[in-house]
Amino acid sequence: MKINEFLKISKFEITFLVDMVAVAGFLSVKSSLNHFILLIPLLLAGTLASMSASIFNNVYDMDIDKKMKRTSSRESIINSKNFKTISEISGFMLLAALIIGIVFINVISTIFIFAGFVSYVALYTMLLKRRTSWNIVIGGIAGSFPALAGSTAIFGNITITSIFIASLVFMWTPTHFWTLATNNVDDYTAAGIPMLPSKIGIKRGAFWILVNTVVLVSLSILPFFFREIKVGLPYYVLAIVLDAYLLYSVLQPFTHNYAKTYFKKAFHFSNIYLLLLLIALFFVNVV
Numbered sequence: 001m002k003i004n005e006f007l008k009i010s011k012f013e014i015t016f017l018v019d020m021v022a023v024a025g026f027l028s029v030k031s032s033l034n035h036f037i038l039l040i041p042l043l044l045a046g047t048l049a050s051m052s053a054s055i056f057n058n059v060y061d062m063d064i065d066k067k068m069k070r071t072s073s074r075e076s077i078i079n080s081k082n083f084k085t086i087s088e089i090s091g092f093m094l095l096a097a098l099i100i101g102i103v104f105i106n107v108i109s110t111i112f113i114f115a116g117f118v119s120y121v122a123l124y125t126m127l128l129k130r131r132t133s134w135n136i137v138i139g140g141i142a143g144s145f146p147a148l149a150g151s152t153a154i155f156g157n158i159t160i161t162s163i164f165i166a167s168l169v170f171m172w173t174p175t176h177f178w179t180l181a182t183n184n185v186d187d188y189t190a191a192g193i194p195m196l197p198s199k200i201g202i203k204r205g206a207f208w209i210l211v212n213t214v215v216l217v218s219l220s221i222l223p224f225f226f227r228e229i230k231v232g233l234p235y236y237v238l239a240i241v242l243d244a245y246l247l248y249s250v251l252q253p254f255t256h257n258y259a260k261t262y263f264k265k266a267f268h269f270s271n272i273y274l275l276l277l278l279i280a281l282f283f284v285n286v287v
C-alpha cells in the first residue's frame with residue numbers, strides 16, 4: 001500500500017481537524033510553557049486513534065462503500081484480500097495510542113481518546129449509521145471527545161471552555177455532514193443508508209441544516225454573554241465574521257433552487273469555519 005493510499009483510508013484530513021480540536025481543548029487550560037511538551041504525546045495518541053478508527057470504519061463499511069461513487073475507489077485499497085492485515089495494523093495503532101496516553105499523558109485523557117474511537121467505530125459506524133437518520137447527530141459526539149482529551153491532558157480536569165469546544169464540534173457536525181450528504185443523496189439511497197437528506201428530501205434537509213446552523217451560531221456566541229467561557233479577543237472577532245458567512249452559506253440553497261453546488265460550498269466552508277474558530281481559541285490565554 002502506498003503512503004497516499006494509507007492516508008486516504010485513514011482519513012488524514014479529518015484526523016488533522018480532530019487534532020486541532022484536541023489542541024484547542026489543551027490550550028483552554030491555563031498552564032505554563034513546560035506543560036506544552038504534553039502536546040506531543042497528545043497529538044501522537046490522538047492521531048493514531050483517529051486514523052485507526054477511520055480504518056476500522058472503512059473495513060466495516062466495505063460493503064456499502066463500493067455502492068457509493070464518493071467511496072467506491074477505496075475498494076482498490078481495502079478489500080476482501082487484505083482487510084484482515086489492515087485491521088491488525090489498525091488494532092496496533094489503537095494499542096499504541098492507548099499506551100502512549102497512559103505512559104506519557106494520564107488515564108483520564110486516554111479514556112477520552114478511547115471514547116472518541118468507540119463512539120466513531122461502535123456507536124456511529126456499527127450501531128447507528130445504517131439504522132437511523134439520527135446517526136450523525138448522536139455519532140457526532142465522536143468529534144467532541146478530542147476536546148475533553150486535550151483539556152484533561154495536563155491536570156486531568158475538564159474546563160467550562162473545553163465543554164464549550166466539545167459542544168461546538170457536536171453542533172457543528174450536522175451542518176458539516178448534512179451539506180455533504182445532500183450532495184450525495186443518490187449515493188446514500190443506493191447504499192440504503194438513512195442519511196437525513198436522503199430520507200426527507202433536499203428541500204426539507206436544507207431547512208434542518210439551517211435550523212442546526214442557527215443553533216450552532218447561537219452556541220458559538222455564548223462567550224459574549226458568559227465570561228466564564230474563556231475565549232480571547234481573536235475568537236470574539238472571528239466568531240461574528242464566520243457565523244455570518246456560515247449562515248449566508250446555508251441560506252444560499254434557498255435562493256438558488258437548492259442547487260447542489262451551494263451545499264458543496266457550504267460543506268467546504270464548514271471545515272474552514274471550524275478550523276479558524278479552533279485556531280482563534282489557541283490564543284485564549286494570550287490575547
Ligand code: HEM
Pocket residue numbers: 013014017018021070124135136139140141142143144169173176177180268271
Ligand atoms: C459523525 C460525525 C461525522 C461524519 C458523519 C462526517 C462525515 C464526513 C464525510 C462523509 C466526509 C467526506 C470524506 C470523503 O469523502 O473522503 C467528511 C470530510 C471531512 N470531515 Fe467529517 N464527519 C464527521 C465528523 C467530523 C469531525 C468531528 C471532524 C473534525 C473535527 C470532521 C472533519 C472533516 C474534514 C476536515 C473533512 C475533509 C473535507 C475535505 O476532504 O475537503 N468531520 N466528513
Ligand SMILES: CC(C)=CCC/C(C)=C/CC/C(C)=C/COP(=O)(O)OP(=O)(O)O
Pocket residue numbers: 011014015018046049050051053054057058061071112113114115116117120125142143145146
Ligand atoms: C479521539 C478520536 C479517535 C476521535 C474520532 C473522531 C473522528 C475521527 C470523527 C470523524 C467521524 C467521521 C469522519 C465520520 C465519517 O464516517 P463515514 O463512514 O460517514 O464517512 P465515509 O462515508 O466517508 O466513510
